Amino acid sequence: MIQTIDLRGRRPTPGELRALVHRAEVDVSAAIPVAAELVRDVRERGTIALDEQADRFDGGRAETIRVDPAAITAAVARLPTPIRAALDEVVGRERAASRAQVPSPAVTTVAPGAQITQRWQPVDRVGLYIPGGKAVYPSSVVMNVVPAQVAGVGSIALASPPQKDFDHGIHPLILGAAGVLGVDEVYAMGGAGAIGALAYGVPSLALDPVDVVAGPGNVYVAAAKRVVQGDVGIDAEAGPSEVLVIADGAADARVVAADLISQAEHDESAAAVLVTDAPQLADAVRAELERQVATTAARDRVLIALAGPQSAIVLVDDLETAARVSDAYAPEHLEIQTADPGAVLDRISHAGAIFVGAFSPVSLGDYLAGSNHILPTGGTARFASGISAVTFLRPQQVVSYDAEALRGVAHHIRAMSDAEQLPAHGDAVDARFPD
Known part of the structure; x- marks a missing residue:
């Protein structure tokens, strides 16, 4: 065995x-040509391409790709009591663990009057993918959404493939989990096309482009992430x-x-x-x-x-x-x-x-x-980590020098800028001290 x-x-x-x-x-590389074509098609033809891809890969298209918020509310109401209780518990635990992942701002005084502040800013908008296939994953809704919310992301779009067994709509447990978390922008779309839609937007759905795409999926989802990376951030290729x-x-x-x-x-x-x-x-x-x-x-x-x-x-x-x-x-x-x-x-x-x-x-x-269950696979744990609040945060350095602090390093800046044949850099400092 x-x-x-x-x-x-x-x-x-x-x-x-x-x-x-x-x-x-x-082999994600082998899937890239197919994924790139699916992404391109959605970028160019929007909902027409998404419907055709749903017919081709998911066994049928959703009646409407963007889910009515009322349907999400109804899915929450229909959650079986044990599932709702389990979701509430996992959400609470995931929030507590995710809060510990958010770094605190740090101020470093490198000289009198010279400070560098390290702060962490959330991206504005994320697109989260929840796979279908052999199982249903309401837990993955929590693992995607909660770290983004804790990071301070203000706008979240969620996509999941339409399911033949549920009238070509999203699985009700996924809808219910989204509703429990307050996510009301949900799309019945799957695969590489969904990644393209999240990355580049679909105006006819009022789907605006996101800044980061995250969440697990099959090899074509992973390939599509590689295709859109650079235009948007991604978490990993699961x-x-x-x-x-x-x-x-x-x-x-x-x-x-x-x-x-x-x-x-x-x-x-x-x-x-x-x-x-x-x-x-x-x-x-x-x-x-x-x-x-x-x-x-x-x-x-x-x-x-x-x-x-x-x-x-x-x-x-x-x-x-x-x-x-x-x-x-x-x-x-x-x-x-x-x-x-x-x-x-x-x-x-x-x-x-x-x-x-x-x-x-x-x-x-x-x-x-x-802990989060969306983790690096294929040996990438040597250099990568799983989804966390940090996935949706960017470190920024805020520089604040007063006049004396800048004057104290002006000669060093002049030496470096002249050595690199960029004398205007030094001139920009000297312009502040005409005396």
Whole structure:
């Protein structure tokens, strides 16, 4: 069901470690020509192109692309009581965690009368994408919207594909989650075309262009983000979900297997990796996978994901090597289930989100932890982070010098500007001191 990679007795280099577990083949570059054409078509033909793309990719167009705010209000009223209670709880936790991400202004006095103020300004308007497909994601509405709101974004547009099962409208749970958060600008449109519509606007829908596009999606959504980047900001190019579990002999094989399956059910391309220094745990997890997969609802999807080259049980000599394997892989989700998880955590640098201890599963982060579940995939956790309030903020430096402070550095400015053959720079300073 799942391959075994035995690293015992070996000390692979970081490059060799990175190549050990193959990720699912998701070539964003290959999708760019198609995505670029879909974006261009929407930019040129607006709603006509969006309707045609809905017929082609979503099984039918929405009656109206822009959702009537009354329909959003009605969707909130129809939310099942347990779902509404869960949404209220996750919104509260996500707001609390997002507030901690907003940096405070800082003032640095570099000399008497010379100050640099660092402040963080929100973008004016964002477009948030909520995928459809194999599952429905009201939780992703929260994970997108709340950080933007906490950052201070004043205008939010939300897009999600029309669903055949709901009269070619947006899934009611997504509409309800948007309404709970006070978002009333919602569009039934999906895929690369939706990214183009958000980035460049559609006048006939009164859809104004946004400054940042964020949210997960398929390979064509990721490619469309790359196409529009530069005209707008983007969060990241999300790929298939992935989890890496570092576990030792103290871990519960039943729990480890359940966590691997929980990520494998996302998609046939999802990655589930266990790294352990305990061969007996590896054997027990393999047996548990066989047992648990037989009864899981998404059995066929899980089997394909676990049998793929992107999933593996990796045997290592010690937990230090396990941490090296994890850092080379840079997983979207990292779980640490060891007798001393803190010692392993101290060795970790690269992961989208880290779940420490047996009672901190990725499922908690997907919904109720307060952390954000829109995270870097495909190894990009080496240099990227997930969605947060900072995604929608820009640092600005405000410079304030008085006359004496400027006079004190005028000769340095003259020296530098003359050396760079830009003497007018120095002249602009000298003009303030005609004496």
